[in-house]
Structures are given as structure tokens and as C-alpha cells.
Amino acid sequence: MSQLLSWAARIIAALIMAQTLFFKFTAAEESVKIFTTIGMEPWGRIGIGVLELVAAVLLLIGSTVWLGAALGAGLMAGAIFMHLTMLGIEVENDGGYLFMLALAVLVCCCYLLFVNRSKILATLGVHR
Numbered sequence: 001m002s003q004l005l006s007w008a009a010r011i012i013a014a015l016i017m018a019q020t021l022f023f024k025f026t027a028a029e030e031s032v033k034i035f036t037t038i039g040m041e042p043w044g045r046i047g048i049g050v051l052e053l054v055a056a057v058l059l060l061i062g063s064t065v066w067l068g069a070a071l072g073a074g075l076m077a078g079a080i081f082m083h084l085t086m087l088g089i090e091v092e093n094d095g096g097y098l099f100m101l102a103l104a105v106l107v108c109c110c111y112l113l114f115v116n117r118s119k120i121l122a123t124l125g126v127h128r
Contacts (some may be wrong), residue, residue: 024049069112
């Protein structure tokens with residue numbers, strides 16, 4: 001059961017991040033407006049898109065799940081912070097959809113970090 005939940009979390013987080021790449025990389029109007037509002041257009045839009053792509057790929061490779069989860073959690077924490085401080089929950093009348101997607105990815109990534117905590121500690125050379 002935990003293996004199934006782990007795979008579900010990996011796939012959900014990777015798909016959500018990968019799906020938003022199209023809008024970032026094609027300079028979709030909403031994406032440009034978001035990154036202009038937070039003062040990170042265009043370098044932030046493209047750079048974060050690249051990092052989300054890396055996180056999505058790392059999530060799908062067994063030995064790098066925790067790296068993808070850590071990167072994804074950091075990116076989504078930043079996105080949520082921007083929503084709460086500069087953008088608002090609702091962006092361009094989306095009903096909070098982008099905010100909810102960021103929350104979903106953050107929850108999935110935090111779950112993956114939790115279930116992989118022993119691998120993370122071993123990789124970092126921390127012995128309990």
C-alpha cells in the first residue's frame with residue numbers, strides 16, 4: 001500500500017509540474033503576468049520552469065526521488081509564499097486553481113520526503 005501511495009505522489013507531483021511547463025516555456029499571457037507581478041519576468045519564469053522540469057524527472061527516477069521531492073517542495077513553498085504575499089490566492093479569476101496545484105505538489109513532495117527519510121539520512125551520512 002505504501003508503495004502505491006509513493007508512486008501516486010510521485011506521478012501526481014511530476015505531472016502537475018510538467019503540465020505547467022508548457023505555459024512557462026511558451027510565455028503564456030497568464031504566466032508572464034504572474035512573473036511580471038513578482039518581478040521575475042522572464043528569467044524567473046524560465047529558470048523556475050527548468051527547475052520544475054528537473055524536479056519532475058528526478059521524482060520519476062527511483063534513486064533520486066528524494067532529491068526531486070526536496071526540489072519540488074522548495075519550489076512549491078516559494079510559489080505558495082508568492083501567492084500569499086504578492087499574487088493572492090486567486091490569479092486571473094482562476095478560483096485559486098494554481099494555488100491548489102502548488103499545495104497538492106507540496107503535500108506530495110513532503111510525503112515523499114517523509115517516507116524516504118532513512119534514504120536521505122543515509123545519503124547524507126547521518127547515522128541514527
